[in-house]
Ligand code: C2E
Ligand code: CA
């Protein structure tokens with residue numbers, strides 16, 4: 001059954017070829033696209049559910065406004081960029097753009113908010129990693145504790161001790177550090193005892209339809225309890241349903257980021273939202 005005789009196989013083969021071709025085009029276009037400002041900052045509000053559902057910040061999420069292909073979501077190019085240095089360039093660019101936005105927002109009299117930026121694990125063990133983020137934060141005069149760096153949980157599979165050292169350095173420089181996608185894979189609860197992070201982002205999968213909501217909620221509320229006792233903020237990501245909000249409020253979760261309140265939006269829209277009613 002390995003012969004190439006079904007049309008379905010040929011079609012599949014064709015698709016792979018097309019995707020590989022497109023991959024190399026995207027790779028070739030990436031650096032000029034950074035220079036041309038084609039990578040846009042989208043922001044998804046984070047809502048403080050223990051204080052009247054007030055917006056307390058946002059996560060910065062990249063979108064590629066590609067002249068040929070339109071708006072491309074990060075799932076299409078981030079994994080590709082992670083195969084090379086491109087991801088480091090893009091992450092640095094996004095971080096600087098976030099600082100530029102935050103500076104102008106604060107200069108315009110905006111109240112303090114917490115802005116979180118994603119950092120791929122590819123770049124963090126390279127020399128100069130901490131120095132870059134510290135220098136850019138200083139360049140734009142961003143006050144302490146307004147910038148948060150999100151590291152995906154699977155960083156823990158790389159080198160926990162080295163990662164801990166980076167987190168300690170960054171926190172000394174006034175960054176908040178959070179663990180993204182917590183509970184999705186490699187996390188060992190045991191590791192948390194040595195890892196001085198400020199926040200845990202409970203993985204989106206916790207809040208998808210599950211077979212047994214009761215069991216799921218027991219697990220989630222115990223994560224929240226544990227975090228609370230370790231003085232770590234909890235952020236529930238990907239919440240889409242009203243009854244989940246209620247559950248999380250009662251379970252003492254601090255923050256929700258999910259479609260139930262708002263989808264990621266262009267930075268201008270987020271700023272307008274902050275200026276208007278800042279309760280969701
Ligand atoms: P992430 O960091 O886990 O970001 C959360 C993702 O969940 C976002 O997808 C967001 O739009 C989505 N989301 C939030 N709330 C809901 C909800 O209620 N329902 C559903 N179905 N989805 C929700 P997005 O923007 O497509 O980003 C996907 C991933 O791409 C991110 O996952 C992150 O890993 C990566 N990414 C995005 N921007 C950057 C960046 O600047 N640098 C790096 N290294 N990675 C980035
Ligand atoms: Ca994230």
Ligand code: CA
Pocket residue numbers: 180181201203204237
């Ligand atoms: Ca996440």
Ligand code: CA
Pocket residue numbers: 206207208209210213216
């Ligand atoms: Ca669920």
